[in-house]
Amino acid sequence: MRGIVLAGGSNDKMSVLTGGTSKTFLSLMGRKLFYYPLRNTLSLVDEIAIVVNNDNEANKAWNYIPENLRKKVRIIVQREEGIEEAILSCKDYITEEWFLLSFGDIIMPREAFSIIYSTFREWKRPIALVTPSSYIETYGVVRIVGSSIIEIYEKPEERLEISHVLGGVFILPKEIFSLIEQHGDFIGALNEMAQDMGLWASLWTGDWIDVGYPWDLISAFYVLANRLHDKIISKDAIVSPTAIIEGPVIVEEGAIIDHYAVIKGPVYIGRNVFVGKGSFIREYSSIEEGAVVGAHSEIKRSVLQPYSTVGSFSLVNDSVLGSKSVVEPRVTVLSDLREKGEYKRPLPLQGIVARKRKLGVILENGGRIKANSVVGPAITIFKDGKIEEIV
Template identity: 30%
Template sequence: MKAVILAGGSGSGLRAVTGGKPKVLLNICGKPFIERVITNLWRAGIKESIIVTDRPHDFDDLTVKLGKLMSFELRKQRKPEVVGAILEAREELRKSALLVYGDTLVPSEAYLLTLSTSIDSGYPTILIVPNEDVRLYGAVLVDGAGYVTEFHEKPKKMVEGAYAYGGVGVFNNDFLEVLENAGSLEEGINEYVKEGGKIRTTLWSGVWVDLGVPVNTLEAMYYIMVDEFKGTYISSKAKLASTAVIEGPVYIDEGATIDHYSIIRGPAYIGREALIGAHTFIRPYTDVESLVTVSSYSELAWSIISDRSTIGRGSFLGYSIVGEAATLEPGVTTKLLALPEEAGIKAIKIVMKRKPYYKAGAVIAAKSRVPAFTTLRPGSEWI
């Protein structure tokens, strides 16, 4: 069985963090996001895949690394939007290859479910996911028998009674012919359905993470840690000071150094050759990627620090994402308490003492430099 993986786009909400690289290559807990997608495809019995992307060479390392799992073909996307990417692989999709959005992480069961439903029903099939707010994902309206009645690729407002589009599907010849003449996936699906074509849906109730806006990457990290970190692992090649405190599931990779009096409260990930300075406090759901330096007396909570970045002495970062090779000078702090209704920012909701708090940190662009003692507002971007 073949899969077509759509891996184009730097992600409008994530461009600053990715620095123009495909967002699916963003490292989370030591691996590019898409690596987990590919592993799950392999678990579902996929042996061959076509990766469609506007930057094929960015994927060279990955395909070499994962070559043991399946064979890859990198194909350059020439026309824009999802429909452009889909049509690059129309031949494979015509033969019922599985279409997978590389920025959507689901367990292998969801892939098998989509395949089995399409074979059983004999119709093109898409995965749908219940979600209270479908605006970020694409909205699918479904009839009583589970067939698509309407599709909104980028809904501007709430669509009543809609499911989120799960980014997994199986198509057929008739549908692809309609799609070729349509300007977008939305037009293609709606046109096909209007002409009497049937598209089956399959409902997925388990874990589903879509890498859309920055807060999604923090959610993705959360799911990955909950799913993968069952205990503490410390590489024999890591250096751990005798006074460091490691609590809960923590993964410390090769060559990492944890200095004296630092506290790492898991789930947390410390990447290859990262340095955690003395007296630092790493709180749950923090992902420090490889070659990062976290200088002494800093505190990090629910954040992703991408490869080769530096966090200056005495900084505090929460609910934030730092792009690759960024430099935070000493004393940079984030304010977390957001009023998302006012500012229109996406935040993580936390309930304490019955009161909901919306926490959002900052997004710090790759290769940027934040001056000493800067205070970053909730939901702000530093470019």
């Protein structure tokens, strides 16, 4: 069986972090987002195609794939925009009767993939992973009777307390290509398949994050970090003898952990990161390649994209800092949504962000927060200095 990972597409909601590139190329725990569904899919299939938007992304994707996996991977550039075109671009690649399709922006444990594969082996029928979700505006919502999907519909007018949505992983027959060509619509093709061939539901109730908004990176890292159990420090990292590292922590090559810094895992410290004297990196923080955390600063439950900087004596909570962004010294980020009062609109929160009800700042790529500022909660700060409330 072969697999397909859809790593292209566009998402305006993520544009402050993507800079025009697909969101699946954002960094998380030292890898690009698409790597995680790629890895999970490769645990079940012999070969895999990654679908990207253009030749530039194709070159980047190849460089981001670990060398030991490259012989099993092909990069395919989709001809036109849209999920339907992305799938159809793989029509000639799929030569066997069945294939596994995965969305490149979904973060979940490998066990979810194992469950759908086990269901397929038992029934030998088209299978879709489904999962409960209280936010149904952007997903394909499914109506299930027994183990069968009866209908899939998008953006229902009636808001439900809880619904099952498509989980972004499918095992489908080659017939799906002709159905997509007939309907011009992936959901329409699935609905016809459900009526004519049957479409089985494989239920997953564990961690599942659809990275559709910048703050979803926080929840996605939480899922990944909970799989860490060991302390892994590269022999090529420099860690001061006075630094304290507790719990599951990864420190990559070239990283420098200065005197009296404290890192309390689960935490990821990427390649060539600098953590300054007396800084405190707290649980569920992912500090990506080349980022800098100044002396005596505190970072908690935040994602710092590559080459971002947090100045000395700053407090950054529940935030996502874009690539090459700067938080100047003595900045405080507030994050408690319970103190915000009335919301302008409902905020689609997932995972740990929803449970904690905390969200600080989304700082655009190349953006800057001025020294001595107190900012947040729940705001986006753009490169031009404009501030926009998220809720």
